[in-house]
Amino acid sequence: MIVSLGELIAGIRPLDEAAMRAAQARQDLLTKPRGSMGRLEALSLQLAGITRRCPPPVPARKAVLVFAGDHGVVAQGVSAYPQEVTPQMVANFLRGGAAINVLSRGAGARVVIVDAGVAAPMPPADGLVSGKIAPGTADMSLGPAMTREQAAAAIALGAGVARREIAAGLDLLACGDMGIGNTTAATAITAAFTGSSPLHLTGAGTGLTPAGVAHKAEVVERALALNRPDPADGLDVLAKVGGYEIGGICGAMLAAAAAGIPVVVDGFIATAGALVAAALAPDAVAYMIAGHRSAEPGHDAALAWLGLTPLLDLGMRVGEGTGAVLAMNLVEASARIINEMATFADAGVSEKAG
């Protein structure tokens, strides 16, 4: 399935305000003090706006798409783990032994793994979408990570995978990542869009020393100075300092928004994909729910740029979609509340005095 970026973006509408107003009115009739469910009430309004229904359906069919890709910039020594870990972890996903598998079983979400650009050959396997754009990006500290055509292909790949899942039946989507070196790409993307200094945004990733973090920030600065990505052009930023898995995440988010399906955003890498999606289609942000706040320092800047507040703040920094899948339960709870609670009138409960 070939997805054109223009067609994808054109399909994204603003949320349905009438459904959101109806959801607010319904919340105020339920047997609890007004506003007392906090974020869960706000979330139910967003779900109504996204699905254009009040009450919004309780999300039963859930999926997490985990996009994997490698990064040429690992040649600069920016990661605590060797590049061979990317295909090893993909194999771990396919056998069901990784954190994302465990949490997805708990959440009742199906897991789809996508090879968007793993450097090593990945044999076909059940549960693996073989969509390799190239065997890893080029080293962004020496030139663009990919061509503009490759960046567009990564977005189209993600959109195509998401559309296939939507066609199979989907109420709630999460996107995750695997790719040694990808916090370096996410840092560069976040710096390019927000204008924050890489020094301020760069973190330990999977476990760098302080000296390693300083070196990584310097590599990001070099890549930005050399490539000069244009923050007004999402595709340019993705091509110059991004990654194939980040492009895939961006495309899946755009496809979900176009189909009226809420997307739970994971940590720093997935949020970098969301930044690219927001640059391409600002209306897509309204379809996003920030699942958690990553321990990676750049994540806050990226979330703030999008205007998103995370549901969970548990000091997690695994990626893979883990924080997003963990937050799916809260999204489901918010929908259950607005669907299943009794009203004051139904229950014969007295309303607030005075």
Add this chain to the structure above:
Amino acid sequence: MIVSLGELIAGIRPLDEAAMRAAQARQDLLTKPRGSMGRLEALSLQLAGITRRCPPPVPARKAVLVFAGDHGVVAQGVSAYPQEVTPQMVANFLRGGAAINVLSRGAGARVVIVDAGVAAPMPPADGLVSGKIAPGTADMSLGPAMTREQAAAAIALGAGVARREIAAGLDLLACGDMGIGNTTAATAITAAFTGSSPLHLTGAGTGLTPAGVAHKAEVVERALALNRPDPADGLDVLAKVGGYEIGGICGAMLAAAAAGIPVVVDGFIATAGALVAAALAPDAVAYMIAGHRSAEPGHDAALAWLGLTPLLDLGMRVGEGTGAVLAMNLVEASARIINEMATFADAGVSEKAG
């Protein structure tokens, strides 16, 4: 079943440190960067210590005990809702229409409602434990809310209900509350233990105006000045400024700790029960998991006093056990991670370089 307080307290042991060390060692073998699951890792250690097993079992059997009681202090105009709402909401719980019912269905937790001291007569019903100590407390602004014997009876009631549930099969407990006026009692208890000023701790409860909040703080100050509860004597604090539902919660928490079962603490009222439990049996705190941070301002002071950090911070202020039940999913996730994830060796994944 009659439960003696001394026997209950004597049964509470410190956590099993060997099981916690084994859990830490196991976490470090799993296919994720060390420490990258954040709070979920810490939680898995606590579960190992509580259950004295590594890995700790995934909690399958869950229950929330919702204790209801009325408060004589409502005569002072401290609540936005009339007292008749307490039995009306109990009836709503029994019909399954309240927030706690909806969230418990989502969490797979059974709901047990306990009449610990509702002012109105409560006809027997399926799912209702009739344990009324008295038809509401006395007005604590005019004298002690209850006698020392009544306070002990409330704790024994809660312990007895919890023990019955434990005998029926229980892996994870939450306690909730219903009682118009009970944020006033919780504020007084929190002030008594922490020494913070009622002015600092008092909030809007179910929806007071700012003038109403100021009046409520003044009523709490008066109750504390008149009754002089002794913070070194948990039973004295409960009797003088507490409530029957808060005593029930305290007793259930002590019984869970004695049985080696983790307890998810709900919001401000449940945490007031936890403060009484901690005063009676300091070792009980290690069995507690703070489910969420309530929007009620006194909750932070109570959590800090216990040294607990909440898992969720969603601006909720419903009570009933809702925040605790919502957090059960995270407790379950932490147990799944340590039980089900592959190790680096199992999965053939390379470990961190250097």
